[in-house]
Amino acid sequence: MARKALITGVTGQDGAYLAKLLLEQNYEVYGAYRRSASANFWRLAELGVEEQVRKVPLDLLELSNIQRVLEQVRPDEVYNLAAQSFVGLSFEMPVYTAEVDALGVTRLLEALRQVRPDARFYQASTSEMFGKVQEVPQREQTPFYPRSPYGAAKVYAHWITVNYREAYGMHASSGILFNHESPLRSMDFVTRKVTATLARIRHGQAQVLELGNLEARRDWGFAGDYVRGMWLMLQQPEGGDYVLATGETRSVREFVERAAEAAGYHLTWEGEGAGTRGFDRTSGRLLVQVNPALYRPAEVDLLIGDPTRARHQLGWAPTVSFDQLVEMMVRADMDRVARGVPLR
Ligand code: NDP
Numbered sequence: 001m002a003r004k005a006l007i008t009g010v011t012g013q014d015g016a017y018l019a020k021l022l023l024e025q026n027y028e029v030y031g032a033y034r035r036s037a038s039a040n041f042w043r044l045a046e047l048g049v050e051e052q053v054r055k056v057p058l059d060l061l062e063l064s065n066i067q068r069v070l071e072q073v074r075p076d077e078v079y080n081l082a083a084q085s086f087v088g089l090s091f092e093m094p095v096y097t098a099e100v101d102a103l104g105v106t107r108l109l110e111a112l113r114q115v116r117p118d119a120r121f122y123q124a125s126t127s128e129m130f131g132k133v134q135e136v137p138q139r140e141q142t143p144f145y146p147r148s149p150y151g152a153a154k155v156y157a158h159w160i161t162v163n164y165r166e167a168y169g170m171h172a173s174s175g176i177l178f179n180h181e182s183p184l185r186s187m188d189f190v191t192r193k194v195t196a197t198l199a200r201i202r203h204g205q206a207q208v209l210e211l212g213n214l215e216a217r218r219d220w221g222f223a224g225d226y227v228r229g230m231w232l233m234l235q236q237p238e239g240g241d242y243v244l245a246t247g248e249t250r251s252v253r254e255f256v257e258r259a260a261e262a263a264g265y266h267l268t269w270e271g272e273g274a275g276t277r278g279f280d281r282t283s284g285r286l287l288v289q290v291n292p293a294l295y296r297p298a299e300v301d302l303l304i305g306d307p308t309r310a311r312h313q314l315g316w317a318p319t320v321s322f323d324q325l326v327e328m329m330v331r332a333d334m335d336r337v338a339r340g341v342p343l344r
């Protein structure tokens, strides 16, 4: 009999890549989505798996809804990818973020304990839990110091996952994933905002790329690699905590430079801090402008992960380099704009 997997947040970036991977492994894949006026399955459609995913409405805010879904599906594996995942927005909506990202995980774990305590559980934890630098590179034992309501809510979710593993013997894992991107990334995040806007500028549909802090450093990998790591965690004899990262770090400024090159520009910078502007060296045209309104109240300055444990225990390693990732994203957005496909 095919194993059953339930993915919450199936309409998001990781949900789409994970659904595709699990279908390739012959799972019955149940995709949990938030009911809204217009369901949002474009990512599943882009990967060609929209039809094969069995869709179930589920909201992490509603316990009875979660219980009903678990009773109906009785999954062997549950991947909790659903979250209010925008760090910037969490400063505007701290209580809502905690309801979904922290208490939502408790609702799901508690319902799972009642309905299917032997199911395997994955929690989408994050490098944002490390926040203010305590140690580099960051690994499973590095102390947490979150710098946003999002990071704080995810720390709670991490520990409640560990607690259900230790208190009830559940097979529950926390994947501490560093930033991972793709052509399916939402445009709220800096990488896709950069590649989509540069593609628009190239085709005369936008004037300038406005950004916040250019000096923040992130460890950026490809989402397709990271969902494989999630699956590998649930194939281990016991649940555990694992960092997934590339082990390399780049600044937002470096990402923009590389993306501009892939779009056919050569950036040169003038000014600093809030006055920074980036020009195309050949034409002298203004391409990038810093807008201080896009700075966050508190910033995570430096993330760089140490994936040694995942490499040794899971046999996991990233396969896509930073340059390949940037090129893949720029190419996809240039192609969409050229074909007149709306950018989403
Ligand atoms: P996305 O923002 O693309 O997807 C989030 C998903 O959660 C969407 O499907 C969204 O639905 C759903 N969701 C939001 N609120 C609720 C709710 N109340 N009930 C049910 N579903 C809800 O995120 P990613 O795919 O990038 O990330 C997946 C997970 O991994 C998230 O938990 C994120 O915090 C975490 N993470 C991501 C990293 C990354 O770099 N991508 C790194 C580390 C962790 P809708 O489409 O309706 O909005």
Ligand code: GDR
Pocket (backbone or CB within 6 Å): 085, 086, 087, 088, 125, 126, 127, 128, 177, 178, 179, 180, 188, 189, 190, 191, 193, 210, 211, 212, 213, 214, 216, 217, 218, 252, 294, 295, 296, 299, 300
């Ligand atoms: P992050 O990703 O906060 O790391 O969270 P994001 O791409 O939003 O920000 C990365 C860095 O870029 C700086 N920045 C900007 N960010 C955005 N969004 N828009 C801008 O215009 C801009 N200009 C500069 C930010 O200040 C920040 O330093 C992502 C999410 O996927 C989380 O859910 C996940 O947990 C973490 O990655 C790991």
